[in-house]
Amino acid sequence: MGKDILKMEDIYLIYPNGIVANQNVNFSLKKGEIHALLGENGAGKSSLMKVLFGLEQPQEGKIILKGEEVKITSPSVAIEHSLGMVHQHFKLVPSFTVAENIVLGVEPKKRIFMDMDKAKELSLNIAKENDFHIDVEERIENLPVGIKQKVEKLKALYRGAEIFILDEPTAVLTPQETEELFNQLTLLKEKRHTILFISHKLDEIKAICDRCTILRHGKTMGTYETKDITKEEISRLMVGRDVVLEIDKTKAEPKELVLNVKNLRVKNYLSKEVVKNISFGLRAGEILGIAGVEGNGQSEIVEVITGLNKTYGGDIFIKNKDIKKFSIKNIRDLDLAHIPEDRMTYGVASDMDINSNLIPNIVDDEKYSKRGIINKGAIQEITEHMIEDFLVKCNSGAQKVQMLSGGNIQKVVVAREIYNKPKIIIANQPTRGIDVGAAQFIREKLVELRDGGSGILLVSADLNEVFELCDSIIVMHRGEIAAYFDDISKLTENELGKYMLGIEKQKDVGGVAYE
Numbered sequence: 001m002g003k004d005i006l007k008m009e010d011i012y013l014i015y016p017n018g019i020v021a022n023q024n025v026n027f028s029l030k031k032g033e034i035h036a037l038l039g040e041n042g043a044g045k046s047s048l049m050k051v052l053f054g055l056e057q058p059q060e061g062k063i064i065l066k067g068e069e070v071k072i073t074s075p076s077v078a079i080e081h082s083l084g085m086v087h088q089h090f091k092l093v094p095s096f097t098v099a100e101n102i103v104l105g106v107e108p109k110k111r112i113f114m115d116m117d118k119a120k121e122l123s124l125n126i127a128k129e130n131d132f133h134i135d136v137e138e139r140i141e142n143l144p145v146g147i148k149q150k151v152e153k154l155k156a157l158y159r160g161a162e163i164f165i166l167d168e169p170t171a172v173l174t175p176q177e178t179e180e181l182f183n184q185l186t187l188l189k190e191k192r193h194t195i196l197f198i199s200h201k202l203d204e205i206k207a208i209c210d211r212c213t214i215l216r217h218g219k220t221m222g223t224y225e226t227k228d229i230t231k232e233e234i235s236r237l238m239v240g241r242d243v244v245l246e247i248d249k250t251k252a253e254p255k256e257l258v259l260n261v262k263n264l265r266v267k268n269y270l271s272k273e274v275v276k277n278i279s280f281g282l283r284a285g286e287i288l289g290i291a292g293v294e295g296n297g298q299s300e301i302v303e304v305i306t307g308l309n310k311t312y313g314g315d316i317f318i319k320n321k322d323i324k325k326f327s328i329k330n331i332r333d334l335d336l337a338h339i340p341e342d343r344m345t346y347g348v349a350s351d352m353d354i355n356s357n358l359i360p361n362i363v364d365d366e367k368y369s370k371r372g373i374i375n376k377g378a379i380q381e382i383t384e385h386m387i388e389d390f391l392v393k394c395n396s397g398a399q400k401v402q403m404l405s406g407g408n409i410q411k412v413v414v415a416r417e418i419y420n421k422p423k424i425i426i427a428n429q430p431t432r433g434i435d436v437g438a439a440q441f442i443r444e445k446l447v448e449l450r451d452g453g454s455g456i457l458l459v460s461a462d463l464n465e466v467f468e469l470c471d472s473i474i475v476m477h478r479g480e481i482a483a484y485f486d487d488i489s490k491l492t493e494n495e496l497g498k499y500m501l502g503i504e505k506q507k508d509v510g511g512v513a514y515e
Contacts, residue, residue: 003030003031004028004029004030004031004064005029005030005031005065005066005162005163005194006029006063006064006065006066006139006163006194007026007028007029007063008026008027008029008048008052008062008448009026009059009061009062009063009064010023010024010025010026010030010060010061010062011024011026011048011051011058011060011061012024012025012055012058012059012060012061013044013047013048013051013058014059015360017403019119019403020218021044021047021048021218022048022051022061022218023044023217023218023219024060024061024219024220025042025044025048025061025215025218025219025220025304026220027213027220027223028223029163029194029196030192030194030210030211031192031193031194032189032190032192032194033189033194033210033211034185034189034194034195034197034208034209034210035194035195035196035197035210035211035212035213036197036198036199036205036211036212036226037049037196037197037198037208037212037213037215038198038199038200038205038212038213038214038215038234038238039214039215039216039435040216040236040238040239040405040407040434040435040436040437040438042217042404042406042408042435043215043216043217043218043238043435044215044217044218044219045198045215045344045376046151046217047213049085049165049167049196049198049270051063051072052072052165053072053075053078053083053085053165054072054073054074054075054078054081055074055075055078056434057073062269065081070103071271074210075223077161078414079161081157082160082161082162082163083161083162083163083165084153084155084156084157084159084161084163084164084165085156085164085165085167086149086152086153086156086164086165086166086167086169087152087167088167088168088169088171088433090148090149090151090158091152091153092140092148092151092152093140094139094140094141095139095140095141096139096140097136097137097138097139097140098123098134098135098136098137098138098139098151098154099116099119099120099122099123099124099136100114100116101125101139101151101155102119102122102123102126102136102139102151102154102155102158103119103158104155105256106158106159107119107292109188117274117476119455120136120137122137122158122433123154123158124136125420126154126157127154128156130153130154130157130187130188131138131184131187131419132150132153132154132184134147134150134151134154137271141488144293144295145172145177145294145295146173146174146177146180146181146293147177147292148174149169149172149181150184153184154416154432155217161193161197162192162194163193163194163196163425164188164192164193164194164195164196164341165196165198166185166195166196166197166198167198168198168433169181169197169199170201170202170204171432171433171461172201172261172293172294172461172464173293174293174463174497174500174501175463175493175494175496175497176494176497176501177497178204178500180221180424182207182208185197185208186208189403192316197209199438200433200434200435200439200464201272201464202231202234202235202436203231203464204225205226205234206226206473209226210225210226210419211223211224211225211226212224212226212229212234214234214237214238215238216237216238216239216240219249219367221237221238222237235436235437238435238436238437239435239437242404243264243376246468247443247444247447247468247469249450249451249469251471252285252286252287252442252450252471253285254283254284254286254471255283255284255285255453256283256284257281257282257283257284258282258283258318258319258423258424258455259281259282259305259316259318259424259455259457260281260282260286260315260316260317260320261278261279261280261281261301261305261314261316261317262279262314262315262316263277263278263279263313263314263315264277264279264301264304264312264313264314264316265312265313265314266297266300266301266303266304266309266311266312266313269312274297274300274479275300275312275478275479276297276478276479276480277314277480278297278301278479278480278481279314280474280481280484281426282424282455282456282457283455284423284453284454284455285450285451285454285455286450286455286456286460286471286472287446287447287450287456287458287469287470287471287472288455288456288457288471288472288473288474289458289459289466289469289470289472289473289474289475290457290458290459290460290461290473290474291466291473291474291476291496291500292475292476292477292482292500293459293461293477293500294461295480296476296477296478296479296500297476297478297480298428298459298476299341299428301459302340302341302426302428302457302459304316304335304361305318305323305331305426305457306328306331306338306426307323307326307327307328307330307331307469308328310324312494318331318334318336318424319334319335319423319424321334334423334424335422335423335424336422336423336424336425336426337361337417337422337424337426338417338425338426338428339414339417339418339425339426339427339428339430340413340428341414341428341429341432341459342405343409343410343413345411347409347410347413348401348409348412348413349401350400350401350402350409351400351401351402352400352401353398353399353401354377354383354387354392354394354397354398354399354401354404354412355379355380355383355395355397355398357398357401357412357413357416358382358386358387358412358415358416359382359383359416360380360416361416361417361419361420362382362420363379364374365422376446380397380448382396384397386415386416386419386486387415388446389415389419390406390411390412390414390415390419390441391411391441392408392411392412392415393405394408395407397509406433406434407434407435407437407438407439408438409443410430410431410438411438411441411442414430414442414445418445418446418449421449421452421454422449422454423453423454423455424454424455424456424457425446425455425456425457426448426457426459427446427456427457427458427459427460428459429459429460429461430442430443430460431443431460431462431464431465432460432461432462439465443465443468443469446458446469447469450471463493463496463497466496467488467493469493470486470488471488472485472486472487472488473485473488473491475496475499475500477499477501477502477505478502481509482498482500482502482504482505482506482509483496483505483506483509484505484506484509485507493512
């Protein structure tokens, strides 16, 4: 590692609503290092990166790049200063080719049009120089997630990036793709590029990062050599208390079938079949995982089970009842809860208060309303219990949900869905994008419900979570079940990754339903 290439000194950022995001934050990057930025949701990581990339302007503080103070007033200025950002949600045009996406905005011209031959040539050259194997003529919409991420990195390299900001780069990757990413980052490091690595996965940070800076409540908790600090110490600095990093659970004792999916077929909005004649069953007292690279049919399965999509082929039985003609409310009345994939779009009404977001599942209960008149005292009492039991950090139940951190918003969703101990829980990415403390809390609650007899269908892109929580696993690839494991005790992440990528497929695994 070399000298400091970038310093952020005494950064103070306060939003118009009065929230203090960063309080005198200090950290530095050395040339040729991989540096982790850690912290709970709401700790100030995203805000600090917005300042660095010109998306927000701090009230105080300065950025020093290569020894000189710079004013980064927009992303275009950041790019001019050799900063590149690879967002968790890719900024690519799906209908364009790889080459078109790489050069977009700074494309070579032939008269007034893009010079496509030159664009291909430039894209191939930058890919070869950095040992990226990629078809530059393929359209983005046809590529798997791991390749799309490569395109984002090539875009940054094409624009001359020397410092890369990677936001949760392994969140949607298989173990094999993660290994390939780490190899690419090591090569970039050897070429004296500097990488700022934002992640919640402590194993990865220990494996790839040279140093780490930890934020808590908008303040810097220090910068450490990763080889000299344990995962437990990192967690304590992030959260302010000891965090258990492994779930202690007993062997499952599955009972009756509570969900039975038979010969399910689902088409997307383009009439392309994305779930292809699959069958599986969920039993009370077990956590059944659906693993797979995102976009292989998992979300569509959840949508039809929960009633969000009524257009499907095959049959779905919940507690032996065919739900094809059931409304979402009818399905929920079968004692089914749904923790949705996108908490802000489907999980909460963000402009309403916490109490209003907690009561939809209980408001019809006679204890809380009669003849359409809500018992405000009873509602207040139970919402206070939910907030306390689920450790939601807030001023009061009257606070708007949008004022909470991501982890606390997720706790509101989970509290509403599982407070009454439902018999069936569909949990889609239940801990995505939240801090280690909140994630551990939610995982422990799911295991507690399993032990109480609930059947839980867990869809997760986090393989650590899949292995930690699940009793059995279905692996999806291109809309089909590539593998089913009733016992995962001897299954490895590498083996699972092969099924996720389609390298291997079990024979006669099309239907694993229980009759």
